[in-house]
Amino acid sequence: MNDNHNSFEKSDEMRRYEKETGRYAIWRGVVTEGFRKWQKGEKVYHRDKERVSLYVSDETKSKWLDFTKNNGELTISKLIREAVAAFIESKSNGPQHRLSKLNPQTISNISHTLKEPLTSIKGYSQLLLENYREKLNGQVLETVKNIFEQSILLEKKIINILDNIKVESEYDVLLIEDDLATIRLITSYFESKGFKCKGVASGSKGLEELGNTIPKLILLDIILPDLSGYDICKTIKSDKEWTNIPVYFLTAIAGSEVEKNLGGTKVDGYILKPFNFSDFEIIFDILNKN
Template identity: 55%
Template sequence: MNILNFSKEQVEEIVKKHEEGMLTEDIKRLMEKYESETGKYAVWRDKVTEGFKKYLMGEKIYDRNKERVSLYVSEEKKNQWQRFLEENNINTISRLIRLSVKHYMENFKNHSFKDEGLSNLSHSLKSPLTVIKGYSQFILQNNLEEISEDVAETLQNIFDKSVILENKINNMLENIKPKNEGYSILLIEDDLATIRLVTSYFKSKNYICKGVVSGSKGLEELQNNKPKIILLDIILPDLTGYDICQRIKKDEKLRDIPLYFLTAISKNQVEKELTEIDPELHPDGFIPKPFDFSDFNILFQHLQG
């Protein structure tokens, strides 16, 4: 990139000419060259950019290999960061962010073994165990005549203990269940206002209700949690309530959860749709929208049971 050397006054004159619509062909070519070399705009929203002004005066311009990353933080957070800068002699917030990201990435890469989780712990145990078990079995099956009775007995003991340890690892992993979030009602509903209303109502009754805005999110929740009741809208952005209801009722682990449609579709229309579906896969009830809070009274039988 050729270095230019326009004075500040000359740059101001170019800006003025641009505003008057009287730019020379030479300056227009410089603008095109600047945009081609840097990937940045010379004019943005009908104003000459600061980057192009610096370019004209010969200041260093970063090319497109570097991109700006923006963050939006509260005023309180910004002031907190600013105090940290002053206390630790760091020049700018940008530098603080770069240092923080670098520190996090280094720690993440070098995190301790205990943070790897049980699945990685299982892998770390099973890898050498597979070798021990495999070699002992191989020798017993293929080289038994070449070893003494004492060695054969020792190898058999190693193999037997390996099998026991392997079974214990497998049982431990099978018995581990994801942490239940501890809510009683799962509401699958795409209207946020309805979610806020229903969750607030049940909170006033000392029950926790969790709302999700799509069918796929609801099914994902049910993989790790088993609420006492499911409230399900029929019209959702991805799956229909009829599809979700059938999936839940087909699942042996979930079919016993009381499921109620919460929908603005008329009861007659819902019943008509259900005639096409196996009765065993029907919901347990129907609550119409707009609803009265007394419509929820039937749910407390399940919540208190």
């Protein structure tokens, strides 16, 4: 059989290769490398992939070869694939997604650093407009008005970007419990199930922790050295940032007594001590859904 790319008779194996891959088995009278690889059982890319050529200087090539000697085998094509994938991922994630990975204190510091000078700029420009408007000539007045308006726009951007960032939690469960042995036990148990748990030994520390990060769920002792678990739960459920966090009491108080005091706490449930680990099934159901 003759055609424009091949003057040799093709074997049945060659025809099958061309049908499966959409590539030539023979090109300009020479058996193709793709066909040879296919015969050996190696992966052959189909035509939905394109070869990308890259031209570099001898100096760059030399540096690349030296780099691969010190860092193991890494081809240019692999580098391009990884770079393209990283670029696409970075463009898919907006600035708020990247900022959400920062430490909460870092975000707070950035916000504070930007707002401090902005307060003076906005305040002085507003003061000039309110008290000295009649004394300013037209051009200066327009300039001051523009400064004031731009400061308001910048303030809104800071609030929209920095102050509304949902910081990714470093753990799944916040345990507010004053007994250190119980903290160690529950923390180890959650870790054995693939979840991270952070324990704090007082109510005030628990509320402070919530100011830094939002957990998926809170386990809360009722009798604590500083605050009542009932009051802490009310505080959490009345705060717009925390109200949707599931809260479960973990207490040695009798169940009947707990029931009497649930009104107004909006708690999601409770687990009594001494507990069985099977009591935590509902907790894991919530964690897995989140």
